[in-house]
Amino acid sequence: MTVHLLPDLPTRIKRCAHDAGFDLCGIAPVCDFGELHVFPAWIADGKHGEMKYMEAHDEAGELKRASLARVAPWARSVVVCAINFNSAHPYSTQVRSEDASRGWISRYAWSREDYHDAILRRLKQVEDGLRGLLDPTGKWPLATANLRFRSYVDTGPLIERVYAKYAGLGWIGKNTCIINQQLGSWLFLGVILTSLDFTENELTPDLPAPDRCGTCTRCITACPTQAIVAPGELDARLCISYLTIEKRGDIPNELHAGMGRHVFGCDICQDVCPWNRKAPATSAPEFEPREGLVNPALDWLAEMQQEEFREVFRGSPVRRTRLSGLRRNAVIAMGNSGDRKFVPTLQKLCADSDSVVAEHARWAIATLGQES
């Protein structure tokens, strides 16, 4: 069924997104974009590591994330919204001497509220607004009954940053993040898939933002594990974010040193990006940091018990690494700290009931011993 859209509908949708608290909003058509063509080869090379969800296939055996048109044949457009989560705290690369022996949790994971909930709530508001725009009097429910909308935060069968680019929110930097010229790259993305066809109605689609990385290669040079294997291409198996969040069990010894003091995620390739130098702080209170998560004490994390983990990280993305992963990461960071004050704690942890924590504690003691 063809739905005739008001010419100013895209502008009104963006106003709805702004009213819901989003900083950016754009609309991209569902297309077979060039960036999606490299995804199957990336998966085939195994560069996604153990992130099995990325390998999800449809009934025809095709990768779901490679083609939205196959997975959601009803979808014609994607409304992409973004919100700035930056807060006014120094970057991980601006380490003060008193913080050198403390850990680092990625900036996006500091928030008071789970960002999935915070974004989804706003997307639902935009979705409702959109329905209201299509049937302002509520007298024509049939006009909107056949229209479909699906909102996603991280969980949709699409590569959000590709759609964010074609919705005009920013370009995909060499560090693989969406970068907006005014806001930088500290952005949470949310998408609404919709059966509304803007091009069929001859409404001007948003244009992709031009690439402004230019000759800069700061992120590639600064990455401590050489995980950016080509401009815009990550080998997740080397990336600290993957190792500290997605990787279960042992982390190979040869990768420990590069992990530095990171206990959950890594911000280095964004911290060094010139487009983040003047990134503004968010006005959304739910993205203000929880207490204790900026430069957290490593021994606190390494000795944390399940009950405290549940309490401290309730509704936090940090839960994804689970208690065992967080303690393992803290122990590796202790080994990398060069600070022998951690030795008594590590000695205790060598007998920990979690064999992964115990194994990495032995590595950390050996590493600190070599440095003395």
Ligand code: SF4
């Ligand atoms: S997140 Fe860290 S490890 Fe991963 S690519 Fe960026 S700088 Fe490298």
Ligand code: SF4
């Ligand atoms: S650091 Fe430079 S190359 Fe990397 S994403 Fe930022 S502008 Fe692009």
